[in-house]
Amino acid sequence: MTTTAQDFHALHAPGQLLILANVWDPGSAVLAQQGGARALATSSAALAWSLGHADGGVLPRQDLLDAIARIQQVNHLPLSVDIEEGYSQDPGMVLSLVQALIELGVVGINLEDGHQPPELLEAKLRALRQALPRSRLFINARIDTYLSGRLPAEALEDDARARMQRYEAAGADGLFLPGLSDLAVARRLADATPLPLNLMSWPGLPGAEALRQAGVRRLSAGAALFKSCYGALLQDMELLHRQGELLDRAQALDYARTNAWMSAARKT
Template sequence: MNAQTFRDLHAGASLLVLANAWDGASAAVVQHAGAPAVATTSAGVAWSCGWPDGDRLPVAEMLAAIRRIARVVTVPLTVDIEEGCSDDPAQVADFVSSLVDTGVAGINIEDGSKAPTSLADKLRAIRARLGGRDLFINARTDVYLRGMASGDAAVEETLRRAGLYREAGADGMFVPGIAALDDIRRVATALRPMPLNVMLVPGLPSREELFGAGARRLSAGIALSLEAYATAGRMAAEFLGTKPKDIGYGTLNGLLAG
């Protein structure tokens, strides 16, 4: 499915809800559940390949994982590539070009803890490498998720970065961790017509409230993948007759640290 189809989903009469998948089977299940598009969770993809989250998954393994997902998906597919698997804009652009060759309609690419100019450079390199090929690029900023600022300062820093990323070629803005309805409204209003993507976190307003405040996309993030592994752990303990152990983000990352 092409990027324009995916782009149009952000302009519907209700919130675009994405239940993030992590491998071919989970993507097929999400699509079977009626999803209009399939998004990946970078943490879940890394875990499914035996690596911890946090830009540790080798680019060749991520590409192979996405190809397996793309094989079974017929709705638009958008892929979370963390920081692009490289600090080199040219290498990031080559990787993204390979993803587009597999039929990917969109990507998420984040600034993480790096300077915003680093992501802007990557965005420009991606657009130049793609030429006329279309791709919905969702630029993610971790201002809220990493607690870089709070209150008005968080809104202002998010919008400052959004301006850089939009100028560099981003189509949408992903702000994981933002949860206060007033902050969401202020960011979404200032971004228009660029769609705001929020992530499922405790205390997040209802879908109707999010849409009314201007958000246009809601992602599950790691929620489904983490619950799947936690459930497998509980069932394994029951079968083995051992004491169940909590499986959280840090635990799972630690188990896969190698």
């Protein structure tokens, strides 16, 4: 099945909450689809870690493209890719990367301001939007001030609102505020823009229905699922090396069922 950016846009309609269980490889993509996903999104940290790289803009471009190509071999849903800051400060280089992702069937991206001034993300957004209409790409502009700790708490909301307005004017299709867990603030910021507001699952954040009623239209898991999976894996490995034993995990996947899922998902 071919998916389009229009399909992905439709999942962000007012009154809806799109929940994304972020994936990092073909296996996690298959499981997300079996678990009820309506779309897929990568986590930059999880994908980098799965390839043996640190997070933080150091993943080689070709490694990213190769990883996405492998995911697309088993993916039947709209896919959005987290490209951090675009792996370049040059808007033209960011555009080149995004065009290569679109050739792989990607319909959305996350692009963040990180530790850079908002003017740089604005320039990247304008370059992307000039070349790629909304019908071809959903651009989720990520605002990192709630995660970075660079601003005093009392300045965060006003700064977020200013960045939201800037990125909306530059062509963003969605606005992502990871680290925000105050529902009242989320409601005010959602009311301040016509664009979908995206939050990251976070301690203290209320459940899906409360978020939907507050106007939040997208919820991401970030790297949390990878950390949970690999935390259990590390625990099992330590026990195996220490005692030669493995835990009998009730939630462990069944071999035959998992094999059938992978076989059915593989595109020819």
